[in-house]
Amino acid sequence: MKFTPQDFKSDQEVKWCPGCGDHAVLASIQRALPEISEELGYSRERYVFVSGIGCSSRFPYYMKTYGFHGIHGRAAAIATGMKVANPTLSIWEMTGDGDSLAIGGNHLIHAIRRNIDINIVLFNNKIYGLTKGQYSPTSKWGSITRTSPYGTVEHPFNPGALAMGARGTFFARTLDMELKLTSDIMVEAARHDGTALVEVLQNCVIFNDKTHAVITDRAFRADRTIVLRHGEPMVYGKDNNKGLVLDGLKLKSVTIGEDGVTLDDILVHNAEEENHGVHMMLCEMQWPELPVALGVIRRVKDRTYDDMVRDQLTEVANKSQIRCMNDMLRSGDTWVVE
Amino acid sequence: MPHKVIDVQDVVIRFSGDSGDGMQLTGSLFADTAAFFGNDITTFPDFPAEIRAPQGTLSGVSGYQVHIGSSAVYTPGDYCDVLVAMNPAALKSNVKWLKPNATIIVDIDTFDEKGLQKAGFKTDNAFEELNIKHHNLVTPPITTLTKESANMLGLDAKQGLRCKNMFALGICYYMYNMSMEHTEHFIKTKFFKTPALVDMNLRVLKDGYNYAGNVEAIADTYIVKPAKQTPGVYRNINGNTAIAWGLMAASEKSGRPLFCGSYPITPATGILEELAIHKYLGVKTLQCEDEIAGICTAIGASYAGSLAVTTTSGPGLSLKSEALGLAVITELPLVVVNVQRGGPSTGIPTKTEQADLNQALYGRNGECPVAIIAPNSPSHCFEAAFYAAKYALEHMMPVIVLSEGFLGNGSEPWRIPDMNDFPTINPPLVDALDEDEPYFYPFRRDPETLARRWALPGTPNLEHRVGGLEKNHQGAVSSDPLVHEQMVREREEKIQRLAHKIPPLEVVGEQEGDILMVSWGGTYGHMLSAESQLREQGTKVGLAHFDYINPLPLNTEDVLKRFKKIIVFELNSGHFANYLRAKFPQFQYLQYNKIQGQPFIVTEIVEAINNIAK
Numbered sequence: 001m002k003f004t005p006q007d008f009k010s011d012q013e014v015k016w017c018p019g020c021g022d023h024a025v026l027a028s029i030q031r032a033l034p035e036i037s038e039e040l041g042y043s044r045e046r047y048v049f050v051s052g053i054g055c056s057s058r059f060p061y062y063m064k065t066y067g068f069h070g071i072h073g074r075a076a077a078i079a080t081g082m083k084v085a086n087p088t089l090s091i092w093e094m095t096g097d098g099d100s101l102a103i104g105g106n107h108l109i110h111a112i113r114r115n116i117d118i119n120i121v122l123f124n125n126k127i128y129g130l131t132k133g134q135y136s137p138t139s140k141w142g143s144i145t146r147t148s149p150y151g152t153v154e155h156p157f158n159p160g161a162l163a164m165g166a167r168g169t170f171f172a173r174t175l176d177m178e179l180k181l182t183s184d185i186m187v188e189a190a191r192h193d194g195t196a197l198v199e200v201l202q203n204c205v206i207f208n209d210k211t212h213a214v215i216t217d218r219a220f221r222a223d224r225t226i227v228l229r230h231g232e233p234m235v236y237g238k239d240n241n242k243g244l245v246l247d248g249l250k251l252k253s254v255t256i257g258e259d260g261v262t263l264d265d266i267l268v269h270n271a272e273e274e275n276h277g278v279h280m281m282l283c284e285m286q287w288p289e290l291p292v293a294l295g296v297i298r299r300v301k302d303r304t305y306d307d308m309v310r311d312q313l314t315e316v317a318n319k320s321q322i323r324c325m326n327d328m329l330r331s332g333d334t335w336v337v338e
Numbered sequence: 339m340p341h342k343v344i345d346v347q348d349v350v351i352r353f354s355g356d357s358g359d360g361m362q363l364t365g366s367l368f369a370d371t372a373a374f375f376g377n378d379i380t381t382f383p384d385f386p387a388e389i390r391a392p393q394g395t396l397s398g399v400s401g402y403q404v405h406i407g408s409s410a411v412y413t414p415g416d417y418c419d420v421l422v423a424m425n426p427a428a429l430k431s432n433v434k435w436l437k438p439n440a441t442i443i444v445d446i447d448t449f450d451e452k453g454l455q456k457a458g459f460k461t462d463n464a465f466e467e468l469n470i471k472h473h474n475l476v477t478p479p480i481t482t483l484t485k486e487s488a489n490m491l492g493l494d495a496k497q498g499l500r501c502k503n504m505f506a507l508g509i510c511y512y513m514y515n516m517s518m519e520h521t522e523h524f525i526k527t528k529f530f531k532t533p534a535l536v537d538m539n540l541r542v543l544k545d546g547y548n549y550a551g552n553v554e555a556i557a558d559t560y561i562v563k564p565a566k567q568t569p570g571v572y573r574n575i576n577g578n579t580a581i582a583w584g585l586m587a588a589s590e591k592s593g594r595p596l597f598c599g600s601y602p603i604t605p606a607t608g609i610l611e612e613l614a615i616h617k618y619l620g621v622k623t624l625q626c627e628d629e630i631a632g633i634c635t636a637i638g639a640s641y642a643g644s645l646a647v648t649t650t651s652g653p654g655l656s657l658k659s660e661a662l663g664l665a666v667i668t669e670l671p672l673v674v675v676n677v678q679r680g681g682p683s684t685g686i687p688t689k690t691e692q693a694d695l696n697q698a699l700y701g702r703n704g705e706c707p708v709a710i711i712a713p714n715s716p717s718h719c720f721e722a723a724f725y726a727a728k729y730a731l732e733h734m735m736p737v738i739v740l741s742e743g744f745l746g747n748g749s750e751p752w753r754i755p756d757m758n759d760f761p762t763i764n765p766p767l768v769d770a771l772d773e774d775e776p777y778f779y780p781f782r783r784d785p786e787t788l789a790r791r792w793a794l795p796g797t798p799n800l801e802h803r804v805g806g807l808e809k810n811h812q813g814a815v816s817s818d819p820l821v822h823e824q825m826v827r828e829r830e831e832k833i834q835r836l837a838h839k840i841p842p843l844e845v846v847g848e849q850e851g852d853i854l855m856v857s858w859g860g861t862y863g864h865m866l867s868a869e870s871q872l873r874e875q876g877t878k879v880g881l882a883h884f885d886y887i888n889p890l891p892l893n894t895e896d897v898l899k900r901f902k903k904i905i906v907f908e909l910n911s912g913h914f915a916n917y918l919r920a921k922f923p924q925f926q927y928l929q930y931n932k933i934q935g936q937p938f939i940v941t942e943i944v945e946a947i948n949n950i951a952k
Binding site for chain 2: 010012043044045046048050051053060061063064065066067068069070071074077078079080081082083084085086088089106107110309312313316317319320322323324325326328329330332333334335336337338
């Protein structure tokens, strides 16, 4: 059966603020699902959207799929239980920077560590929106918010670096307004066996408007971001003449044609390299030193938790003679009273 | 001189020593042997929180009490006939549990200056200091003799001394004319990779047995004849294992795969460990990153169609509170096992208590009732877990099993049931829309039970959303005041309707009259023994013991009103008494409470009743 985006829209009224980046993410995912369904042979009842608490966590209500709106921070744990219970489900966790990096940080890193086959979409607007504007674990140092009137004195998390540290097998980054890129990344995430973490730089129009504007504004987006594609040179810029090279142990931006630099000098992106050294550096690139990396930064194969659970169950079942409770209860040390 | 063999009805033996002395193993081997022989048994492990507390000190004393009988025994016994004390500290901390004519077996080698000092003795005569005069003192030099045996077998002394406990066990087997076959078999199986350890353990066990045969202090020996038991196949079982197996049985009877998301915590860890063994039957266990993930993975698994379980102890239940509320509002089946320990906070983690009842009843935000079942003995944990799962699955709600450390670690013989005698479990699974449904209404209810239907992800056309926000019957998010009130009342009513399914409250002893003893959970054995002692001495009382806490049995009020005085016994400051006060305020409730991290002793219950009866 062929689906259209319309098939994934629920009858619930979408209640995000006008201008919120979440609308674009919703549209991108509803666009991606027909493609995913066709490619992977999934029917609609196979999808479950799971969320925690926060603006982005209202997502499941707007999808005409199975959905679970959990409690703050715990979506990764709920999704993990679902996947272990029924590995045939396609599970999508919708979460935010507060939900997944503050209260739910523990569950996020352990889901990634286990490499359970779920897709995690992390809406990063660097602010608490639903509670009306407090700083989050990704707010940049010095952010003025309701709970930091004199500026934050905390170092922010970088979700990509966190994923690398937890031995993540898939990390991608996109912008809310880049519908096509977001949609393509969702397809890639669905294809990936293992935990796929997708960070969406998303705009909160009310409490942190234009927080990403310094890189996302149309006027200079091409010069301040780089879209990485596996197997292609790391070039960017509105004239496509800038690129990334290794300078000692660091990444450096160069201009092709200047100082004798040619296209051959530019690093070629290898998302499938097991060693995450370069991936880590790509995750951590920040404007103005370097362009912010978008696209699939890391995509490596490894055994998934759900597969290993299934295999272990099969293996021990094959070795055991015991098939039912009556047999189990009577095995081992027992005695008979006549 | 040929010794006499004297028949005794029952005997209580307490093994005590350093927490590294292997007393738990020694005690359980003795208990297994007695059970195999056909005695009824009840055991009570009583150990410190430290794995290896400072050697020889009072805080490091670990104990294991076994009560064996030629008729039914319901408790591990108040006072002991035999105390095995592997060092002065063990003797000192257990002397209060001695019967007047008890036999005391000590490793006299440990009663040296250093040992006495560590245990806080002021003189060089521990026995005099403790006023031990009329007891039968057996004082083998266990350390010396064990070292000698190690020498002869070519083992180093340190390795050899780990077998000291077998010496004491050998003495006990001689004293009670018990076969060592079961223990010998255990040793051979356990150490089969290291033949030297097999030899050493077997030898020390026999050394102990032979020593007892030669020493004057043990002039006569005893025999506890097999108890009259219902024919069948038996095994020893502790409460934690019984819970694991009860859940597995429910999984088989419901056809729902078992999932346990959990985090290790004393004294509940045994359940997760036991479940992990049985993966070959399809059991999925996930040792989570924390207690919250334990319950949240279980909730996710429940949504996806598993019989989902999370196991914990008091502090873990606190951490799970918010998620338990999520299970209540999403109306998903879930079994939460709380093996209670002494609190608050970390409290006394290896000791037993019933002080989580208020938490189980009320410890969540909002109007958040949960069904509660409390097992009454180690083997009853099987049934309690089975029915908790059955009611959770059939009524679509979380159920708390309120066990206790005393039950989880304690063991007793269990007649293995036939699974064909257990009812099937029929969760309200659904695979198609009702005729009048344009889409799936997740909170449409069964008119009789009020249970909602369970539509599993993967089922075509039943896509729906659940979650922590209040919803109407159709599943739409709603903050309509009347919808909220209705849903709150329906979730409560759903639990109360369960009362029609559970067995009525039974009264042991007098069915009406002056005094009704009320109790719940793991105190049952002590209460039962007290009732029987009171009857023997001519004091007539009734005993109403509750396995079902929420809902209460339908005939509860009818039972309470038949007595002039009601006295509630519990191992807390009065949680159940207050619960009954709220439910049935027309009655007066007296209380007997103990908050010492220890089970009741039968004597104190009898005394409490005698004081009231005066």
